[in-house]
Amino acid sequence: MSEAQKILVSMTCPSCGGQVQCEEGEDLVLCKFCESVFALTTDEGANKVMYKMTVDKDKALAKVKAWFGTGPKAKDLQKTAVITEAYPMYLPFWRLIARGKACVCGIEEQRTGKDNQKVEIPREALINREYIYSEIACEAGDLGIQSIVIPDRAEAISYDDQEIVTFGVTSSRDAAFDEGGRAIRKTAVEDGSARMDKVHFSQSFCFPKAFTLVYYPFWILRYTYEGRTYFATVDGITARVVSGRAPGDAGSQSTAAGIGGALSGGAVGLGIGLAIVTEGTDIGIGVLVVGFIAAVALLGYFYNRFRYGDEILEGALNGKGLKSGRTQKKVQPIYNETYDYFK
Amino acid sequence: MLLKELKCPGCGAPLKSKERDMMLACSHCGRISLYADGKVGDVAYSIAAPAYDYSGELIYVPFWIVNADLNVRKESISGGKISRFISDKRQMRGTRDFYVCAASIPEEFCREWNMELTLDQPVLNLISSFKGGKRAVMTMEKGIAGENAEFLFLRYETEIPGTLQKLEYDFKINSTKVLYLPAYKSNDKYVLGISHE
Amino acid sequence: MPDFQCPKCGAALQVKPGTQMATCSFCGTVTYIDRSSALFFYLLPFSINEGAAKGIFKRWTAGPAQAKDLESAAKITKLTKEFFPVFRFRRTINGRETVFAKPAKGTLLPGMQDLTIPPGNVVVYDAKASTGGAEVIQPDIAIDSYLPELAGTPIDQALVYFPIYEIAYEYQGASYQAVIDGSSGAVYTTSSPTRSSSAYIAVMGLAFTLGLLGSILGVMVNPIFFVLIIAGFFAGKLLAGKVVERQKPAKEVKAE
Numbered sequence: 001m002s003e004a005q006k007i008l009v010s011m012t013c014p015s016c017g018g019q020v021q022c023e024e025g026e027d028l029v030l031c032k033f034c035e036s037v038f039a040l041t042t043d044e045g046a047n048k049v050m051y052k053m054t055v056d057k058d059k060a061l062a063k064v065k066a067w068f069g070t071g072p073k074a075k076d077l078q079k080t081a082v083i084t085e086a087y088p089m090y091l092p093f094w095r096l097i098a099r100g101k102a103c104v105c106g107i108e109e110q111r112t113g114k115d116n117q118k119v120e121i122p123r124e125a126l127i128n129r130e131y132i133y134s135e136i137a138c139e140a141g142d143l144g145i146q147s148i149v150i151p152d153r154a155e156a157i158s159y160d161d162q163e164i165v166t167f168g169v170t171s172s173r174d175a176a177f178d179e180g181g182r183a184i185r186k187t188a189v190e191d192g193s194a195r196m197d198k199v200h201f202s203q204s205f206c207f208p209k210a211f212t213l214v215y216y217p218f219w220i221l222r223y224t225y226e227g228r229t230y231f232a233t234v235d236g237i238t239a240r241v242v243s244g245r246a247p248g249d250a251g252s253q254s255t256a257a258g259i260g261g262a263l264s265g266g267a268v269g270l271g272i273g274l275a276i277v278t279e280g281t282d283i284g285i286g287v288l289v290v291g292f293i294a295a296v297a298l299l300g301y302f303y304n305r306f307r308y309g310d311e312i313l314e315g316a317l318n319g320k321g322l323k324s325g326r327t328q329k330k331v332q333p334i335y336n337e338t339y340d341y342f343k
Numbered sequence: 344m345l346l347k348e349l350k351c352p353g354c355g356a357p358l359k360s361k362e363r364d365m366m367l368a369c370s371h372c373g374r375i376s377l378y379a380d381g382k383v384g385d386v387a388y389s390i391a392a393p394a395y396d397y398s399g400e401l402i403y404v405p406f407w408i409v410n411a412d413l414n415v416r417k418e419s420i421s422g423g424k425i426s427r428f429i430s431d432k433r434q435m436r437g438t439r440d441f442y443v444c445a446a447s448i449p450e451e452f453c454r455e456w457n458m459e460l461t462l463d464q465p466v467l468n469l470i471s472s473f474k475g476g477k478r479a480v481m482t483m484e485k486g487i488a489g490e491n492a493e494f495l496f497l498r499y500e501t502e503i504p505g506t507l508q509k510l511e512y513d514f515k516i517n518s519t520k521v522l523y524l525p526a527y528k529s530n531d532k533y534v535l536g537i538s539h540e
Numbered sequence: 541m542p543d544f545q546c547p548k549c550g551a552a553l554q555v556k557p558g559t560q561m562a563t564c565s566f567c568g569t570v571t572y573i574d575r576s577s578a579l580f581f582y583l584l585p586f587s588i589n590e591g592a593a594k595g596i597f598k599r600w601t602a603g604p605a606q607a608k609d610l611e612s613a614a615k616i617t618k619l620t621k622e623f624f625p626v627f628r629f630r631r632t633i634n635g636r637e638t639v640f641a642k643p644a645k646g647t648l649l650p651g652m653q654d655l656t657i658p659p660g661n662v663v664v665y666d667a668k669a670s671t672g673g674a675e676v677i678q679p680d681i682a683i684d685s686y687l688p689e690l691a692g693t694p695i696d697q698a699l700v701y702f703p704i705y706e707i708a709y710e711y712q713g714a715s716y717q718a719v720i721d722g723s724s725g726a727v728y729t730t731s732s733p734t735r736s737s738s739a740y741i742a743v744m745g746l747a748f749t750l751g752l753l754g755s756i757l758g759v760m761v762n763p764i765f766f767v768l769i770i771a772g773f774f775a776g777k778l779l780a781g782k783v784v785e786r787q788k789p790a791k792e793v794k795a796e
Contacts, residue, residue, distance in 0.1 A: 011346055013346070014346055014348060015348065015357070020346070026363065027381060028363050028365070028378050029346060029363075030360060030361075030362070030363050034359075035359040035360060035361055036348060036357060036358075036359060037348075037349045037357075037358045037359065037360050037367060037378075038346040038347060038348055038349060039346075039347045039349055039378070039381040039382065040345075040346060040347075041345050041346075041347050041381055084591075084592065085592075087587075091659070101490075101494050103494070103497035103498070103500075103501060105501070105506065105507045105508050105509070105510075106508075107508075122421040122422065122506030122508065123506065124501040124506050124507055126497070126498055126501055136659075138657075138659040138660075139656045139657060139658050139659050139724075140659065140724075141658045141659045141660075141721060141723065141724025141725070141726045142721070142724045142725045142726035142727070143659060143724055165661050166661060167659045167660055167661055168659075168660065168661060168662035170628075170639065170656075170657050170659075171639060172630070172636070172637045172638055172639040173637055174636040174637040174638070175636065175637070175638065175639070178636070200419075200508045200509050201507065201508060201509050201510050203493075203497060203510075205490045205493070205494055207487045207490065207491075222588075222592055222595075222725075224595050227595065227598055228595055228596075228598045228599035228602055229592050229594075229595025229596045229598070229599055229725075230599055231725060245599070247602075250781065250784045250785065250786065251781075253780065253784045254776075254777045254778075254780035254781040254783075254784060255777055255780075256780075257740070257743050257744050257747060257776045257777060257779075257780030257783075258747055258772070258773040258774065258775075258776035258777030258778075258780060259773060259776075260744060260747070260776075261743070261744040261745070261746065261747025261748040261750075261751060261772060261773075261776045262747045262748070262750060262751040262769050262770070262772035262773040262776060263751065263769070263773075264748055264751065265747065265748035265749060265750060265751025265752035265753075265754070265755070265769070265772060266751040266752070266754060266755045266766075266769040266772075267751075267755070268752055268755070269751060269752040269753065269754060269755025269756040269758075269759075270755040270758075270759060272752075272755075272756055273755055273756045273757075273758065273759025273760050274759055276756075276760060277759055277760055299744070299748070302744075303740070303741075303744055306740060306743075306744065306780060306784075307604060307737060307740045308604045309604070309784075310602065310603060310604040310784070310786075311599075311602070311603050311604060318726075319603065319605070319727075320603060320604050320605035321603065321604060322604075339450055341498075341501075341502075343501065343502075343506065
């Protein structure tokens with residue numbers, strides 16, 4: 001799986017004409033041929049980069065058709081769904097690369113000893129990582145896309161807004177920059193408190209390195225099933241189905257009701273039965289507690305599939321429905337630039 | 344996006360450099376300027392003399408010296424009280440110079456340097472030129488020196504014996520300056536050329 | 541659209557949306573455009589046609605939060621394709637760029653209160669812009685009524701027309717409204733007939749009870765009782781099937 005990477009842009013040296021590589025976030029640029037030093041200035045305060053669409057229409061269609069067969073979707077979706085339109089679109093994203101540092105102190109709760117005594121272990125963590133934050137730079141509408149990861153093989157092309165149709169930027173650059181800083185600081189603290197059950201103290205810092213406006217290609221497809229219109233979006237470089245709405249499968253829903261109800265009832269009953277039979281000894285109470293926890297989890301999961309399984313939602317979509325698949329997180333760490341410390 | 348050529352603020356000649364260094368030296372007049380926020384400007388810097396000889400190549404490593412007032416209002420630590428009492432009595436409190444290494448020295452060395460120098464506040468013998476050694480590249484920009492100094496304080500609080508639980512403090516920065524300290528480099532090892540005591 | 545002239549040769553300048561500089565096509569001079577005092581006009585084109593809009597509405601009526609028979613019983617009484625006007629302000633407040641929108645027309649339409657401009661390819665609204673036969677609603681609130689009370693200093697302001705389908709539908713004798721964003725397909729509604737969860741809870745409750753009894757009796761009395769868990773599964777699945785069963789859509793829709 002490709003990891004978060006920094007963008008490289010090629011420019012021409014004004015002194016000697018050689019090729020200069022500018023790495024995202026480094027505004028002090030050197031020409032390795034004539035050793036001249038430059039400051040990289042950008043208009044309107046943010047670099048703009050656009051990526052080339054490498055997935056063609058047929059591939060996008062094929063991917064969506066394959067997607068119809070995954071998850072708890074209607075069983076006859078692949079056969080009966082009709083794709084009515086498919087068009088390419090470049091969406092704008094704000095992208096912030098920053099080093100996040102955090103100091104987190106708290107305690108970890110463990111159970112030790114024969115009588116399961118609760119023990120508090122003091123823990124400290126220092127986080128020192130580079131993170132990438134991305135957020136869509138226009139309203140998400142009903143597209144279900146909120147963040148992106150730029151794959152290794154993505155090819156940057158020159159930004160020429162006349163030829164390629166893009167969605168306009170409607171959110172404020174400053175607001176996105178501030179939100180990115182906040183999100184990275186929050187993630188640094190979360191990473192630090194990973195082993196802690198209670199946090200007593202935390203202080204976080206964000207050192208921004210680069211802020212870019214990225215135009216990333218997607219395919220948007222609409223399809224109908226039983227007279228209803230749904231949609232799916234496909235990543236224009238990796239060809240992955242990123243978001244979409246789909247009809248659910250009534251059979252899966254009713255099965256979920258049956259399994260969820262019967263199994264959770266069984267788990268609790270087992271606990272109660274054993275507790276009564278063993279007359280309240282530790283084994284009995286233990287099974288009851290485990291049974292109870294299992295039952296609550298089962299009930300929650302299967303009730304959700306039963307009640308909301310009429311419509312499947314993938315991606316960052318609003319509204320009621322069965323959420324499936326994974327949504328791209330807004331903040332991602334760059335692992336080879338990590339210097340953490342845990343006590 | 345444009346590439347704007349940088350010129351020496353003293354003599355106007357175009358600046359040249361083999362490495363991406365925040366401290367740029369003009370090949371014509373020898374003046375060193377600091378690059379910050381797209382521009383080059385004057386910078387006050389000091390150079391410390393090596394206190395002793397050591398094997399390896401002598402280089403001068405740039406540090407940001409952040410002079411700050413540190414006031415801890417409340418602190419709560421769990422355990423380690425005896426160890427803290429017996430060992431190192433040095434504390435990080437009051438007004439002091441925070442040393443933040445601004446070059447790309449491997450983390451294992453600059454971690455220790457920053458901590459020891461900030462705790463010791465060594466008295467240095469200053470000289471006027473980079474005698475006998477090369478200037479190491481400064482990669483950390485001025486804007487983040489202050490927060491790195493604050494993070495150094497938090498590192499100190501977490502690394503001493505005992506586990507930190509609560510902390511309330513004020514960190515007020517008075518000034519940020521550049522100081523070059525001598526170090527000896529051999530293979531991948533770096534040794535500071537000044538004494539700590 | 542406000543007219544900008546090249547300060548060197550006087551020719552009309554073509555200014556692209558969102559840009560700060562414009563190049564004169566005659567003499568090549570690059571001019572900085574002062575957007576802070578002008579009002580720009582933009583349009584967001586439709587990317588969803590009428591058929592798709594109806595399909596999206598139908599999909600919404602079939603959603604798990606909507607009343608069970610809404611999909612089959614709701615009748616669209618009016619579908620209007622129109623452009624709705626909104627003022628978009630970009631201002632510097634406390635040193636930060638802030639973007640927000642205000643309605644240019646008084647309305648009770650759902651979704652128009654929160655006023656976020658939907659995602660889309662913004663084009664300049666001039667004589668050449670295509671409106672695809674949709675009605676363009678004109679503003680009835682002047683921008684001057686907002687300007688004196690806005691915080692900060694202006695960067696630019698624009699009147700943006702965004703595409704919507706305004707739907708009026710009837711269900712069990714009552715009238716309701718819905719708005720579909722013609723650019724991304726988002727659905728906005730006022731209060732709509734909802735579906736109660738009680739039948740769902742009852743079905744799972746029954747399966748739970750059977751499983752519970754089966755386990756308790758199985759442990760305490762005789763292992764044969766564990767079979768009640770299996771019974772609970774089948775009973776739950778059968779009854780659940782009835783609860784989620786979709787009412788067959790009317791014949792007329794199938795002809796689409």
